[in-house]
Amino acid sequence: MKDSGYLDDFTGKISQIVSKANNLGSIIDNKRLVRKLLGSVPEKYIQIVASIEQFADLNTMQFQEATGRLKAYEERIKKPNKEEDTHNKLLFTKEDAKEKSKERKCEHCGHGSSNQGNFGRGHSFGHPLVYAFPHME
Known part of the structure; x- marks a missing residue:
């Protein structure tokens, strides 16, 4: 063969x-x-x-x-042909962009985070208990 x-x-x-x-x-x-x-x-x-x-x-x-x-x-x-490969990359890119632009909100209090990497770090930085447990405000 x-x-x-x-x-x-x-x-x-x-x-x-x-x-x-x-x-x-x-x-x-x-x-x-x-x-x-x-x-x-x-x-x-x-x-x-x-x-x-x-x-x-x-x-x-x-x-x-x-x-x-x-x-x-x-x-x-089998390797996909170039057209299929390009199509798959574009779909991934669109989905990736949608995911990045989502605003994440806390399920308990609704506090939002614009996906800046600080989600879940607490709402108040002044009180240590609130920092550790942000939903006990």
Whole structure:
């Protein structure tokens, strides 16, 4: 499999080869097929291959299961295209701006803080008890 190739194309080719082999009377067992698949994927799949080899029973794993695990990993590591990435950044920026502009108010007395970092430090600086427990004014 080439580094730039997609997993669907590669597994489709393998399935065609297996089908042709079956038509010619040669049976390729599932164990061998899974091992060949895991051994021939590009290096970017090395983490999932190592995980599959460590935690799954390759002797009983079906080819479709191995393919499914690799496809799930491929979807996870896919980089979004530039337009999607820009859109996500803009949404984050808008949400971030909304959060920063919120005025926070005390749930007990309604005293506001304009998000200056002093929220919850007390309402009166003259009396230590009020400073420690601002809601006991």
